[in-house]
Amino acid sequence: MVPESYYLALSVALFSTGVVGVIVRRNPLVIFMSIELMLNAANLAFVAFGHRLGSNDGQALVFFVMAVAAAEVAVGLAIIVAIFRLRRRLSVDDLSLMRW
Amino acid sequence: MNLGQRFYLREVVAGVALTAGHFFRNMGKHIAHALGRKDARGAVTIQYPEERRPYSPRLRTLHRLVRREDGSPRCVACMMCETVCPARCIYIVATEHPNPEIEKMPERFDIDLGKCVSGGCHPDGHRHPRVLLLQPPGDDLHEGDPPRAGARHRRRQADLAGADPGHPDGLMALVAFALIALIALGSALGLVLKRNPIHGALFLVVNLGSIAALYLTLGAEFLAAAQVIVYAGAIMVLFVFAIMVLIPGKEETGPDPRRPWRLLALPAGAILLMLLAVYVVGAPAAPSGRATSGGVEAIARLLFTDYLFPFELTSVLLLTAMVGVLLLARRRA
Numbered sequence: 001m002v003p004e005s006y007y008l009a010l011s012v013a014l015f016s017t018g019v020v021g022v023i024v025r026r027n028p029l030v031i032f033m034s035i036e037l038m039l040n041a042a043n044l045a046f047v048a049f050g051h052r053l054g055s056n057d058g059q060a061l062v063f064f065v066m067a068v069a070a071a072e073v074a075v076g077l078a079i080i081v082a083i084f085r086l087r088r089r090l091s092v093d094d095l096s097l098m099r100w
Numbered sequence: 101m102n103l104g105q106r107f108y109l110r111e112v113v114a115g116v117a118l119t120a121g122h123f124f125r126n127m128g129k130h131i132a133h134a135l136g137r138k139d140a141r142g143a144v145t146i147q148y149p150e151e152r153r154p155y156s157p158r159l160r161t162l163h164r165l166v167r168r169e170d171g172s173p174r175c176v177a178c179m180m181c182e183t184v185c186p187a188r189c190i191y192i193v194a195t196e197h198p199n200p201e202i203e204k205m206p207e208r209f210d211i212d213l214g215k216c217v218s219g220g221c222h223p224d225g226h227r228h229p230r231v232l233l234l235q236p237p238g239d240d241l242h243e244g245d246p247p248r249a250g251a252r253h254r255r256r257q258a259d260l261a262g263a264d265p266g267h268p269d270g271l272m273a274l275v276a277f278a279l280i281a282l283i284a285l286g287s288a289l290g291l292v293l294k295r296n297p298i299h300g301a302l303f304l305v306v307n308l309g310s311i312a313a314l315y316l317t318l319g320a321e322f323l324a325a326a327q328v329i330v331y332a333g334a335i336m337v338l339f340v341f342a343i344m345v346l347i348p349g350k351e352e353t354g355p356d357p358r359r360p361w362r363l364l365a366l367p368a369g370a371i372l373l374m375l376l377a378v379y380v381v382g383a384p385a386a387p388s389g390r391a392t393s394g395g396v397e398a399i400a401r402l403l404f405t406d407y408l409f410p411f412e413l414t415s416v417l418l419l420t421a422m423v424g425v426l427l428l429a430r431r432r433a
Contacts, residue, residue: 002270002277007314008380010281014288014307016373021292023365026356029297029343033304036335037288040311043323045380051318059320060402066330067414071421073335077342078428084346093358 007048014041026091028080032073039069106271177204189215277317284310297343301336308332322396 014037021034043062050058084090104110132140146153168174177194195207283306290303308331315324356362403411 002273002317006277006281007318009377010284010314012373012376012380013285015376016369017285017288017292019372020365020369023368024292024362027297029339029346030291030300033291033297033300033339036304036331037291037307040308040331044311044314047315047318047320047323051320056398056402057406059323059399060407062320062323063326063399063403064407064410064414066326067418070330070335071417073338074421074425075428077338078425081342081345082428090346 004048004052007051008045011041011045011048014038014044026093028090028092028095029077031092032076032080036069036073039065103271107275108272173206173209175206175209176202177206187215187217189213189217273317277314280310280313280317283307284314298340301339301343304339305332305336308336322399 018034018036018038018041021037022031025031025034043065046058046062046065048058050056080090083095087094126142129140130142133142175192176197177192179192179194182190182192189212191208191210191212192206193208194204197203197205287303287307287310291300291307294300294303308327312324312327312332315321315327
């Protein structure tokens with residue numbers, strides 16, 4: 001059996017990759033996808049911990065994370081489409097309207 | 101087992117060579133047969149009613165009651181075969197035998213051939229002169245020697261106990277994990293590094309699929325299925341749709357005025373990676389609990405008992421998201 005710490009290491013690496021993607025990229029869609037990547041890394045850690053502790057609670061939590069991610073993607077993409085409709089451009093650098 | 105055996109590589113190659121050998125030999129024979137050489141026959145094809153395959157002397161699937169010298173059945177109606185029969189196809193009605201030393205004999209002994217799976221009906225799997233009542237042609241089992249059969253049975257049991265083919269030991273699982281992890285990491289990097297968002301979306305699909313595979317290796321079958329359906333199925337379709345609608349690929353081609361700041365993300369990410377690695381991987385190993393059953397039933401039981409309230413909240417959340425999306429996507433009058 002593969003030790004759970006390997007899964008955690010992979011989860012950490014995926015999460016860091018997602019963080020770098022959120023910071024580096026300028027396209028809000030790609031930033032969104034990087035956020036999905038981070039959510040999945042966290043899910044993987046949940047399942048790995050649940051496996052180590054011998055409980056199914058980790059999997060139940062991942063179920064909720066999936067539901068929240070689905071809702072988040074729907075709303076977020078709707079917002080992005082609405083912004084694109086208004087400004088005809090799509091770059092996070094332009095979206096500084098709400099910054100102090 | 102040593103390292104070479106644990107990879108199963110030699111055995112895999114040997115098995116493939118055996119199968120390929122049969123394949124090509126049969127193919128050659130079939131081709132020769134088709135080309136007119138009628139004496140060349142493939143191994144598998146037997147024109148059944150005209151020609152019949154000779155039975156092996158070890159065949160155990162033909163039913164026949166063993167007879168005594170006087171012609172009466174040797175069966176003593178002990179009911180053991182009726183008990184062990186997996187198909188429940190044997191019906192025995194016992195009656196008194198006139199000989200008091202034999203005690204019982206079958207009044208009726210019926211085998212429902214519509215149900216029979218030809219399992220052989222060997223209670224305990226070895227030859228027992230009183231138990232066994234079914235006999236293959238040309239092999240009088242009552243003349244068989246129980247000690248040797250018993251030794252064979254014990255050897256088979258030992259073989260079964262020794263190797264557990266259902267759980268290949270750690271190395272193969274480790275290799276599989278390493279492969280999936282490499283795919284996951286590579287696709288994650290592809291998502292971050294590729295300039296075209298549609299490529300990034302495809303990489304993300306690969307990543308989500310590999311994580312579903314990892315869920316499978318952790319015994320979370322339900323989550324693996326949900327991952328594929330919800331993420332790869334629903335969420336990625338939304339993403340691809342949005343990318344197509346928003347005419348991408350032009351946003352990140354121009355000069356980036358904040359490039360130095362953005363490149364700071366790399367050392368920041370590296371530091372984050374190290375911190376997380378130290379905290380998470382170095383976490384004290386918790387006492388390993390019992391093996392979980394990640395089946396749908398266990399998850400459902402949890403969701404509808406301990407997590408019932410969050411579960412109901414999820415429905416509210418999804419409804420709210422739906423209303424919000426409708427509001428956002430509405431065309432302004």
